[in-house]
Amino acid sequence: SQKIEQNSEALNIQEGKTATLTCNYTNYSPAYLQWYRQDPGRGPVFLLLIRENEKEKRKERLKVTFDTTLKQSLFHITASQPADSATYLCALGSSNTGKLIFGQGTTLQVKP
Amino acid sequence: DSGVTQTPKHLITATGQRVTLRCSPRSGDLSVYWYQQSLDQGLQFLIQYYNGEERAKGNILERFSAQQFPDLHSELNLSSLELGDSALYFCASSVLGQSWEGYTFGSGTRLTVV
Numbered sequence: 001s002q003k004i005e006q007n008s009e010a011l012n013i014q015e016g017k018t019a020t021l022t023c024n025y026t027n028y029s030p031a032y033l034q035w036y037r038q039d040p041g042r043g044p045v046f047l048l049l050i051r052e053n054e055k056e057k058r059k060e061r062l063k064v065t066f067d068t069t070l071k072q073s074l075f076h077i078t079a080s081q082p083a084d085s086a087t088y089l090c091a092l093g094s095s096n097t098g099k100l101i102f103g104q105g106t107t108l109q110v111k112p
Numbered sequence: 113d114s115g116v117t118q119t120p121k122h123l124i125t126a127t128g129q130r131v132t133l134r135c136s137p138r139s140g141d142l143s144v145y146w147y148q149q150s151l152d153q154g155l156q157f158l159i160q161y162y163n164g165e166e167r168a169k170g171n172i173l174e175r176f177s178a179q180q181f182p183d184l185h186s187e188l189n190l191s192s193l194e195l196g197d198s199a200l201y202f203c204a205s206s207v208l209g210q211s212w213e214g215y216t217f218g219s220g221t222r223l224t225v226v
Binding site: 043095 | 114116143147154156157160167168170185192204206208209210212213215216217218
């Protein structure tokens with residue numbers, strides 16, 4: 001069955017450093033991969049989308065890579081700030097439906 | 113405010129009861145999605161509607177049903193509730209109901225079954 005794996009352990013980093021989060025998947029060939037941010041008790045917020053034929057996407061301090069051979073996406077936040085502390089979810093979608101399958105998320109804690 | 117409105121925000125009910133969760137999508141969005149989020153399961157896809165028609169279905173229990181109305185709002189009905197149904201229920205919307213669009217999520221309904 002389709003499986004998405006994100007680090008279940010929280011990632012703790014120092015302010016100003018680059019945070020790197022990993023999303024691995026199996027038994028799936030997604031056409032699109034999305035990243036969301038979720039704060040406690042709130043709904044996820046869309047951050048970035050990358051297509052299967054794109055290697056990298058950037059938006060301000062965010063960068064996403066997508067390697068369909070390794071079946072992996074990396075999500076980077078450069079110059080991290082305490083306000084970046086949240087849970088980050090990756091989600092996979094195919095080309096024939098709008099349905100997204102979400103990973104469990106990785107919690108990022110940025111310490112001042 | 114994301115533009116997706118979910119009501120109620122909190123719901124406490126007893127086992128065996130039935131509840132209805134309501135979602136109004138962001139203005140201009142034709143597609144609505146329902147997800148269940150529990151601590152151990154993460155976000156689980158339940159069902160998607162597009163312009164009133166069911167488009168995709170996940171592992172939605174037979175005790176659960178949903179519909180999207182002509183004004184595009186959606187309702188998720190949960191019946192014969194069990195303790196394990198306690199979770200956050202999120203509604204999300206998008207314009208065309210395609211995977212190349214980001215979803216806009218509501219703030220969720222927290223259901224507690226006692």
